[in-house]
Amino acid sequence: MSETTKIVALHGGLLVLLVTLQFLLPAYHHGNLARIMVLASFAIGYNVMFGYTGLLSLGHALFFAAGMYGMGLAVQYAGAGPVVALLAGLAVSVVVALVVGLLALRTAGVGFMIVTLMFAQAGYLTILYFTTWTRGDEGLVLQQAQRTIGSLDLSQPGPRYFAALLLFAICFLVTLWMVRAPFGKVLIAIRENEERARMLGYDVFRYKLAAVVISGTLCGLSGAAYGLLFGYVGATFASVQYSIFPLLWVLLGGAGTVIGPLVGTLFMFYLIDLSSSVTSAYMLVAGVVLVLLTLFAPQGLVGELRARVWRWLP
């Protein structure tokens, strides 16, 4: 089999599997998987910057929340339908990503991490400050009627799973195509050696800005979809924790791999799900996993798999 055939078989097979699981899973796991696919889309967006371009952001909750609140506020105060609201969320996240990118990309390394962290913190506090409209920590609850496209009721498990899968497939295929295209190779080149990429004649700043905008857009789209599918828009999703989560998922699954974000999100979701039935200190698991990963498997699960067995994994 040629490399391309293998890649198509693996990634296509994964999508087919997700379609069939729709009919096989018991209700509880069916609901979980819908949530995981939306969160994995968030992680995929994060991976575009962290895994492929080498830009470690500590502020991606900002993009997720930008999409979520762009959508939620449009529904709540402009009476927008789901599709229009989704587009509103998308537009807000594009603008936020562009502004953050233009400013934060003037720094690098640790400076970049702190600047993104601070912007996200400012975003979170802004949501709290305008409590009158955002309802702060309490959040906005979207009614069933506000979440229906024609006869498709997104609050029902079936359509919700389908919509989550659609979102995931879009993000998944966009990155798969991107990292195999020349554009993606330039991003990887910047990750590997920024100075060398510049001296080959690439305008590194513009490529990095493009990566930030693509990443922010995918994350914003996921945030908007999350609010729409699960009917809730809250300030928690803008907090530091939601900037750490995508980093954790991507690190666990394997940074710079297309399937890594899904694998990482899936594992972490069930780890936290299992441990929160035992203790309220379920974030302990996240902490332990982060430390163990940095110590023993910096490449993550899929990354280690690629290093040892499937060298062709994109």
Place this chain on the structure above:
Amino acid sequence: MSLLSTRGLSRSFSGLRAVHEVDFALPEGEIRALIGPNGAGKTTFVSLLCGRIPPSSGQVIFDGQDISALPAHRRIALGMAYTFQITSVFSRLSVYENVALAARRRVAGRAAVDRAVMRALEQAGLHDRPDQAAGDLSYGHQRLLEIAMGLAQAPRLLILDEPTQGLADSEVAAFKALIRELKATTTILLIEHNMSVVMETADRVTVLNFGEILAEGTPQQIHANAEVQAAYLGTG
């Protein structure tokens, strides 16, 4: 006419003059070697030429155009290429992809890129291993990959920063042959420590010492120059 020239080009780092008031001219089609003791400012000088660092003062003129204010990637687009002194390849990409990244700045379309890549790999003698990860290559092969990337850019001016450092004797011989072959199409500026490479390939030699041009001439003239010998022996 000069393809590349500088006027009063200077750069200092916190008071230390790394390059000072250099007037330099490189005619089209020439192979020029740039030599000088360690710390003479050679790498700083070529970094100023291709825009890796901004000058404190002075001008760089390429093909009749003042490029002093252009960022590095714009200068590369005008037809410069620079290969690093410390090997810096994209270690987790394949050899092919490393060279393709260089080629795509010049040619478009998969078939054209493929031709350009394979040609550059063949010239550098790496055509038998396009799929290997660049990070897995031996040191010598990584240096050759650097050169292949420079070739794939098909530049008008190729700046090579110590290309033969760490190469085996047979590889150095192949490198000399490659440089002579390129002479027909490319102007070359070569920072080099290996005197046999300088003597056999360069048309002219520029000697840099303490950030200033100490001497310039044919390899034979430079070889006989007492001042140059003194600089190298450290008694100048």
Place this chain on the structure above:
Amino acid sequence: MDFGPYLLLASLEGAVTAAVLALTAVGLSLVFGVMRVVNVAHGEFFMLGAVLAWWIASHIGGDPALGFIAALILAPLAVGALAALADMTILRRVNYDPERTIVATIGILYILQQVTLMTYGPEARPVEPPFNSRLALPWFEWGETGLQMYFPWGLSTTSYKLFVIAAAAAVLMGVWALMARTRIGLLMRATQLDRDMALAFGIPVERVYAMVFGLGGALAALGAVLIVPIQQAHYLMGGDPLLLSFIVVIIGGLGSLPGTVVAAILIGLSDGIISVFFSPTLAKILATLLVALVLVFRPEGLFGMKTR
């Protein structure tokens, strides 16, 4: 209360914040300066200091002063030892790579915080101050009979708050003396200047790192022990000091101790005064944006010196 006395009161409250903040931020700055790593778990060392102070004080009983003094000595020591241990077992093994260190310290943050939640619980608990007499403050005003002195209602502080300010100042002097006057300080400064050179000269860089990381944690814990009789110990209390320390360290110029102290006083005082006039949330929004923009446009800090 009139504006003048009100401002004085706000400045006094701000001075207490500034004192504790200076200790915490100097700890963070020291770690960044010498080791070139960012410790995201710094706020949790602060929290541990407060929680341990409660634990020690409640186990000793008797005169509150006794428990407090024991906490003042033991809590920073314990936290410092824990921080040094974290350095030796985790940070050293990732070779102090800047990005991996940040990820690892995020992990440490959650581990410390959640273990505290599991053992200490979600309650907020106070520590009794060793002494706490109310001191009314005088105010001077030009009246009909010239300069008058009177005691406006509500203008007061406590002896404990003054003690916090004095203690923090003393500790900071101690840290300065340690860095400038002792052999250990010399080793730290040499390591900060050039790690490889320090190694070449036979300085035990690994031990210096463990010591600096421990000292950083201990300073945060000390700040927390001082503040816990005024605030309360809670497992989530590490967030704000971390954020504020970041702000202070960045504005003061990364790794510069005098800059850090100046910035801490400035931020602490203005935090007290600004929140009198604006909502605290708005003040925080402005502060975080300020930090981001300082890093973008003046990465050497507002008070830092240009290195080039």
